[in-house]
Amino acid sequence: MVAGPLHLVLALGLVAGCASSTASTDPAPGPVPGTVTTVPAAPSPSAEPGSMPSPTTSRTPGTVTTVTPPPSSAPEPTETPVRAVAPPSGAFLALEDLPVAAAGTMSDYDRDALFGGWIDADGDCEDSRNEVLARDLTGITSADGCRVDTGTLADPYTGASIDFVRGVATSADVQVDHVVSLGNAWVTGARRLSPADRVALANDPLNLLAVDGPANGSKSDQDASRWLPPNRAFACEMVAVQIAVKSRYGLWVTAPEKTAMAEVLSGCPDQQLPGGTPFGDIPGGAGTAPAPAEEVPTEEAPVAPAPVPADVHYANCTAAREAGAAPLLRGEPGYREAMDGDSDGVACE
Structure with a gap:
């Protein structure tokens, strides 16, 4: 190398030193084209070494996300109560077994000639009427043990309480009704019965009931399609008695009568057939020693009106x-x- 003047060499040295100083303060040069630079990702400020990253709401393609819907504001369905209907039994089934036919004629009906009057079936001095009064009344009294003189009836037809006093003007207040009237029985098959069976029907305790006199008169020979008791609470039992009597004696019902009976029994589908209530005992009747009579002042017996x-x-x-x-x-x-x-x-x- 040819040495130059000294002042020129010094100048070149100063220039080279300034260039080195300036280069040390400039930013690092960018990547050289064709090279790959790997920069590590900075950790989240809240993350700790070894902790899992927080989930995000973004979905990765190909994944399944289960979404739980919010509670519905619609009211939840409630159970509807179901009324249990009892299967038909007793009176209902017996009604289905009764034959249905039109009523016969009343032109040849004669109650006394065909059915007779009250009888003393068991020979105890009490006829059927007084047997029923003794059975259905409470607090009864009897002077001779054969006939009921007084008592109180809880009337099934009206629901009223009736004081019974035997006598010309008062006996009719309480009457003994044939629940299946003898007239109705006659036109629905009783004409085929023997005379003995007709008398038995007229005196059967199953078919007899102590009732309010006027109500009995209102009922007369009508069947269930034309008459039901004012006391509707007794309608089921009355209809059941009529079905039982007709079943026992082989009688039939008319179509309107059967419809009316079925309508009544629809309100009491478990109504059973009665088996017949035995006659009651009259105090002092046959087989019972009469109570000693109390001594009372003798009074002149009233004279019956002429x-x-x-x-x-x-x-x-x-x-x-x-x-x-x-x-x-x-x-x-x-x-x-x-x-x-x-x-x-x-x-x-």
């Missing part, structure tokens, strides 16, 4: 009923002792 002369004559109770005159009281026109089966002063009860 019969009122009458132009009215009824051949029998059927004629009196058809004329609307029954029951007949002693002393009234048309009354005859022969028509008063129990001699209580009331004929054709």
